[in-house]
Amino acid sequence: MSNESTIDPLLISVLGGGQLGMMLAEAGAPLGMHFRFLDPSPQAPTATFGELIVGTLGDTDALVRTAQGSAVVTYEWEGVPATGAASLESAGHLVRPSIRALEVSQDRLSEKNLFRSLGIGVAEFAAVDDRSGLDNAVDAIGLPAVLKTRCGGYDGKGQVVLQDRADVGPAWEALGEAGPLILEAWVPFDRELSIIAVRSVDGDTLCWPLVTNEHRDGILRTSTVTAEGDNTTLRASAEKYVGRLLDELDYVGVLALELFDVGGQLLANEMAPRVHNSGHWTIEGASTSQFENHLRAIAGWPLGPTTLKMPSVMVNCIGSLPEAAAIGAITGAHLHVYGKSLRPGRKVGHVTVVAPDTAQLHERLTALREVLPPDIG
Amino acid sequence: MSNESTIDPLLISVLGGGQLGMMLAEAGAPLGMHFRFLDPSPQAPTATFGELIVGTLGDTDALVRTAQGSAVVTYEWEGVPATGAASLESAGHLVRPSIRALEVSQDRLSEKNLFRSLGIGVAEFAAVDDRSGLDNAVDAIGLPAVLKTRCGGYDGKGQVVLQDRADVGPAWEALGEAGPLILEAWVPFDRELSIIAVRSVDGDTLCWPLVTNEHRDGILRTSTVTAEGDNTTLRASAEKYVGRLLDELDYVGVLALELFDVGGQLLANEMAPRVHNSGHWTIEGASTSQFENHLRAIAGWPLGPTTLKMPSVMVNCIGSLPEAAAIGAITGAHLHVYGKSLRPGRKVGHVTVVAPDTAQLHERLTALREVLPPDIG
Numbered sequence: 001m002s003n004e005s006t007i008d009p010l011l012i013s014v015l016g017g018g019q020l021g022m023m024l025a026e027a028g029a030p031l032g033m034h035f036r037f038l039d040p041s042p043q044a045p046t047a048t049f050g051e052l053i054v055g056t057l058g059d060t061d062a063l064v065r066t067a068q069g070s071a072v073v074t075y076e077w078e079g080v081p082a083t084g085a086a087s088l089e090s091a092g093h094l095v096r097p098s099i100r101a102l103e104v105s106q107d108r109l110s111e112k113n114l115f116r117s118l119g120i121g122v123a124e125f126a127a128v129d130d131r132s133g134l135d136n137a138v139d140a141i142g143l144p145a146v147l148k149t150r151c152g153g154y155d156g157k158g159q160v161v162l163q164d165r166a167d168v169g170p171a172w173e174a175l176g177e178a179g180p181l182i183l184e185a186w187v188p189f190d191r192e193l194s195i196i197a198v199r200s201v202d203g204d205t206l207c208w209p210l211v212t213n214e215h216r217d218g219i220l221r222t223s224t225v226t227a228e229g230d231n232t233t234l235r236a237s238a239e240k241y242v243g244r245l246l247d248e249l250d251y252v253g254v255l256a257l258e259l260f261d262v263g264g265q266l267l268a269n270e271m272a273p274r275v276h277n278s279g280h281w282t283i284e285g286a287s288t289s290q291f292e293n294h295l296r297a298i299a300g301w302p303l304g305p306t307t308l309k310m311p312s313v314m315v316n317c318i319g320s321l322p323e324a325a326a327i328g329a330i331t332g333a334h335l336h337v338y339g340k341s342l343r344p345g346r347k348v349g350h351v352t353v354v355a356p357d358t359a360q361l362h363e364r365l366t367a368l369r370e371v372l373p374p375d376i377g
Numbered sequence: 378m379s380n381e382s383t384i385d386p387l388l389i390s391v392l393g394g395g396q397l398g399m400m401l402a403e404a405g406a407p408l409g410m411h412f413r414f415l416d417p418s419p420q421a422p423t424a425t426f427g428e429l430i431v432g433t434l435g436d437t438d439a440l441v442r443t444a445q446g447s448a449v450v451t452y453e454w455e456g457v458p459a460t461g462a463a464s465l466e467s468a469g470h471l472v473r474p475s476i477r478a479l480e481v482s483q484d485r486l487s488e489k490n491l492f493r494s495l496g497i498g499v500a501e502f503a504a505v506d507d508r509s510g511l512d513n514a515v516d517a518i519g520l521p522a523v524l525k526t527r528c529g530g531y532d533g534k535g536q537v538v539l540q541d542r543a544d545v546g547p548a549w550e551a552l553g554e555a556g557p558l559i560l561e562a563w564v565p566f567d568r569e570l571s572i573i574a575v576r577s578v579d580g581d582t583l584c585w586p587l588v589t590n591e592h593r594d595g596i597l598r599t600s601t602v603t604a605e606g607d608n609t610t611l612r613a614s615a616e617k618y619v620g621r622l623l624d625e626l627d628y629v630g631v632l633a634l635e636l637f638d639v640g641g642q643l644l645a646n647e648m649a650p651r652v653h654n655s656g657h658w659t660i661e662g663a664s665t666s667q668f669e670n671h672l673r674a675i676a677g678w679p680l681g682p683t684t685l686k687m688p689s690v691m692v693n694c695i696g697s698l699p700e701a702a703a704i705g706a707i708t709g710a711h712l713h714v715y716g717k718s719l720r721p722g723r724k725v726g727h728v729t730v731v732a733p734d735t736a737q738l739h740e741r742l743t744a745l746r747e748v749l750p751p752d753i754g
Contacts, residue, residue, distance in 0.1 A: 022406075029403060031701055032714030032726075034425060048411060050425065287709070302706040309686070324408055329679040332664070337409030349409075 006069050010034060012295065013093075015057055015085065016077035017044030019338040019347065023283070024076065027291035033299070035227050038066040045339045058084050068095045072298045074253065078105045078273055079152070096252040096298040097225040101273035102247070108150045108182045111270060118244040121267045123260075128181040131172055137183035137249040144186035147171045149178045153237060159218065161186070178245035187267055189260035192222070195238040198254045198293040198303055199246040206293070206306045207242060208286055212234045213258070213276045219318060219345065223278040225285060226311040226358050237266050245271065245311040254279070254294040277316070277347070284334050284352050285312030310354040310363045315368065317349040327351055332364050383446050387411060389672065390447040390470075392434055392462065393454035394421030396715040396724065397652050400660070401453065402426035404668035410676070415443040422716045435461050444470045449675045451630065455482045455650055456529070473675040478650035481626070485559045488647060495621040498644045500637075505558040508549055514560035515545060522564035524548045526555045536595065538563070564644055565635035570599070572615040572720040573632045575657040575670040575680055576623040583670070583683045584616045584665055588655045590635070596695060596722065600655040602662060603688040603735050606704045614643050622648065631656070631671040654693070654724070661668045661711050661729045662689030685729040692745065694726040703748040704728055709741050 010033045017039025025035045025046060034307045042054050055062025056333030058081040067073045072094040075085065082103045089095045104110045113123045127139035128147065149158035157179060160171040175181055188343065192213045199205045209230040214222045240258045256276030258269040279290035288304030296303055320342050327335040330353070337349045352370055355361035388408045391398045394416025400546070402412045402423060407715040410426030419431050435458045449471040449539025452462065459480045466472045481487045492499045503514035505524065515522065526535035535555060537548040552558055569592060574584045583622045587609040591599045633653030654679045656667035665681030673680055697719050704712040707730070714726045730745055732738035
């Protein structure tokens with residue numbers, strides 16, 4: 001399986017076949033790379049972007065078939081079972097980013113412990129293993145707080161906010177059976193930010209400018225990158241944090257770190273060991289996209305510059321899509337369609353708007369809002 | 378066949394499956410478009426970029442299967458037999474650009490006559506139908522001159538330069554059997570230029586900045602776009618010429634017009650009714666690429682802006698490819714690999730270098746030259 005003579009240096013195996021995999025393939029095709037994806041659905045967005053192995057991400061046989069003969073195995077979803085990825089590594093495949101990054105990001109408690117051990121600011125937190133543990137955690141942390149499953153939550157799922165003591169019982173009823181939990185202090189943040197970084201095989205690290213994010217109903221709605229939002233002091237702090245994480249994990253590829261800006265102090269919320277929704281603007285807005293740099297990193301190539309080309313806003317299309325022609329009529333607007341069936345709450349595409357300056361960016365964004373279906377963005 | 382109920386508004390049929398088709402697919406995928414290609418080779422560069430119908434471009438059955446159910450039929454090669462494309466139009470398919478553009482561009486004599494009738498500057502030319510016709514043409518036009526096949530030549534093939542009377546006999550021996558010919562006066566040009574333009578269904582026309590091209594052995598080697606090269610007076614003249622062509626042909630899509638700059642006067646050399654090698658730089662260097670705007674135009678969408686984002690140079694990779702990692706190490710360099718087998722004289726990829734200013738562009742180009750194999754570019 002690890003026989004060098006059968007390795008195609010430009011074949012990339014991707015665990016997961018969603019829109020992140022699709023945009024990896026779009027970035028890799030001009031570089032001569034081709035792709036094999038593993039996804040449970042034959043209708044995965046990547047179905048037309050390379051070879052698609054249909055199978056669950058824990059199916060050993062499917063994993064082996066996906067990895068066979070490829071230069072490197074990567075993942076576009078941190079829900080990939082770490083044991084499966086580890087078995088590929090044991091069989092001699094390069095798996096990038098590291099299995100440890102996958103493991104850490106799959107457990108909010110490990111993640112927060114890692115952040116704390118590296119001197120990365122975090123809100124107070126405590127493990128909750130049973131009903132009395134929840135009471136103890138509330139005593140220790142105070143309220144308001146957020147009770148979360150340690151594993152498997154995304155897009156706001158698996159989370160309950162506790163405003164006062166009366167919420168403790170219902171919160172336990174909602175999540176008590178959902179596996180190990182963590183209670184986190186509610187953070188009265190001013191802004192939600194993220195920093196996207198990439199680290200090469202040689203340990204070179206680059207960060208894109210700070211991204212300001214806006215969530216609604218637990219789902220990312222917009223990501224904005226402007227010179228004004230990319231505060232120098234905050235950026236230095238975010239880069240220091242993410243740099244420690246990348247080095248500690250001997251990371252290769254793109255990593256996103258979500259942060260809260262609390263009166264000019266940064267607290268880390270969570271990390272994603274992969275290309276990230278808040279980095280989609282880099283396709284049009286940065287000198288090198290997160291997708292291209294992830295591929296360059298895992299292929300052992302030098303990284304491309306991550307500088308801002310133009311102020312950018314990305315708007316997620318949730319549940320429905322705008323008319324392509326209407327988006328085409330807006331200068332600087334770029335539509336990305338994921339090829340997924342439309343259903344409420346589902347990310348089915350995004351639009352990135354770029355402009356030479358912030359004033360024009362806001363004008364174009366206003367024009368965009370006028371043509372987006374009301375349920376979008 | 379033209380049954381509206383079976384039309385997929387996002388399915389684009391492309392006659393030809395080479396690198397131009399590949400880059401159309403790369404531009405269309407994020408817009409939600411998908412592609413069906415017709416190409417004689419199962420190893421066509423587009424084989425992994427959509428559905429591939431294997432067949433000759435004159436095979437009626439294959440043409441019908443390629444067009445079936447698509448929103449619009451386009452072509453990425455002007456060698457597509459016009460009769461085949463016309464039969465699709467007769468059967469109710471939208472074919473864009475127009476069949477007439479295809480016909481005109483397939484015959485250098487029709488092309489030159491059209492240029493002249495529209496007041497577009499051209500070098501002296503004369504039809505050559507037999508040996509005595511060649512003598513008459515030489516008498517009328519003088520020497521040096523270039524004898525060309527009227528149909529089917531590309532990349533310098535099917536052309537012989539006549540320096541003096543002694544070359545007339547050998548030139549006739551070389552091309553006399555190759556079908557109808559045209560003799561064109563040799564143009565003592567200062568620069569070779571091209572203007573790439575796009576026209577929408579509504580007749581809106583946009584041009585990208587003027588491109589300066591460098592050929593060697595009849596093959597395009599580099600295309601350069603800088604503010605310095607985009608002379609205002611020449612550009613106005615080129616835009617006037619290409620605008621007349623587009624309107625006369627009721628053109629929809631991208632058209633390239635190759636021009637000679639002769640002491641500040643423009644003479645038209647030839648047109649290509651499709652996306653063009655000298656427009657590849659638009660992927661990174663312009664606000665909207667020629668590929669995206671061609672698709673927007675033929676789909677009936679509004680056009681995107683064609684403004685220059687950054688000074689750009691495109692270098693063709695002829696016969697061999699550079700190391701992808703070496704290109705990755707050069708800031709602003711973007712590699713495009715066509716997935717074709719390598720052989721001498723064949724266009725197998727290109728590299729576009731962009732930079733914030735002309736000085737840095739030249740520095741990056743120098744770095745690029747150092748990592749290109751000696752036979753490239």
